[in-house]
Amino acid sequence: MSLVVARFRPPGPLLAVLAAASLALAGCQGRERSETPPEAGDVVVARVDGVPVWTSDVKREAVAQGLIGEGEPLDPASEPFRRTTDEVIDRRLLAAEAARRKLDKDPAVQRRLAAARERILADLVVDATVTGAISEQAIRTLYQEQVRLSRASEEIRARQILVATQAEAEAIRKLLASGGSFEALAMERSLDAATRFNGGDLGYFTVDIMPDSYEAALKPAKAGQTIGPFQVEGGWALVKVEDRRPEQPITLEAARPQIVRFLTYDQVRDLLEKLRGQAKVQTFLKTTPDVPGQPREPATGPPAPQDEPEGKTEGTKP
Structure with a gap:
C-alpha cells in the first residue's frame, strides 16, 4: 500500500x-x-x-x-x-x-x-504554523484514513529460474516434475544474477508491478504451483508460486516522513492562500504564447533580451 x-x-x-x-x-x-x-x-x-x-x-x-x-x-x-x-x-x-x-x-x-x-x-512563521499542526495525533489520523482508503490487492511470493532457451527450460521442467529441488536448480542453472544465489527467491510482490508476461502467467496460479516455461525478456522462465496473501499495508513508521511532508504542505498552502487573500498582490510578468516547433530557452540560460520601448532611438544606427 x-x-x-x-x-x-x-x-x-x-x-x-x-x-x-x-x-x-x-x-x-x-x-x-x-x-x-x-x-x-x-x-x-x-x-x-x-x-x-x-x-x-x-x-x-x-x-x-x-x-x-x-x-x-x-x-x-x-x-x-x-x-x-x-x-x-x-x-x-x-x-x-x-x-x-x-x-x-x-x-x-x-x-x-x-x-x-x-x-x-x-x-519563522512557517515553523510556528507547522509546529502546532503536525502532532502525533494528526499523523496517526491521516495514516488510518489512508489505510482505510487504500485499494486492497494481493501479494505473491515466488521463485524463478531463468534460462536462455525454451529447450533448456523444458529440460528443467522435467527435472522438477521428477522431484528435483527448485532452489537447487535455480542456483545451478538460472541466469538471473539477482536471485539465483538465494534459490530464485523473488520475495513478495504484486503482479501489477511485473512485466506483462509474468502478470499473465501468475494471475491464475495457486500457491504451491510451478508454472512455465514462458517467454520473458532475456529468455525463458519457470516460476514456483510459494504463497499468496492480502497485500500488507505500509507501516506507520515507514509512512511517517511522507505524512509529515503532506501535513507541512497542507499547512503552508492554507497559510499562503489566506495571506494572498488578505493582501493586494500584483504581478507584471509578460507571457509569450506557445508556437509549435519554436525553440525553448533553457531554464538555466541567460534571460531573453527585453523589447525596447516604442520610440526609443538612443544608441541605434541609421
Missing part, C-alpha cells in the same frame, strides 16, 4: 536558514557583547574581539552543514565540534572585515541582506 498524499519538499530547517544568512548579518551584529546565554545551558566556547561564540552558534553551523540533524547533540570535546568552531570564528572575522571595508553599505548588498531577513522571517 502506498499513501495517496502529495509529494512536497518542506522548507529547509530554520536553523540551516539562519546559518546561511548569518554571514551577511554578522557585519551588523558583530559588535554586540552581551554575556547573556542565548539558550538555556549555553556556554562560551570562544571569543572574537571580545564577542562570545556560544555552543549554540557552533551547533547551528553544524546543522547548516549537515553534520548533525536539528536537535541532535554534538559533543563539545569532539573533533567535529572543534572544527566547526574554527569555521564559525573564520566567518565572524570575514564578516567583520566586510563591515570594515563598508561592503555592507553597497545598495546591492543591502538588498541581499533584506532578502536574507525576509527568508528568516518567512521560515
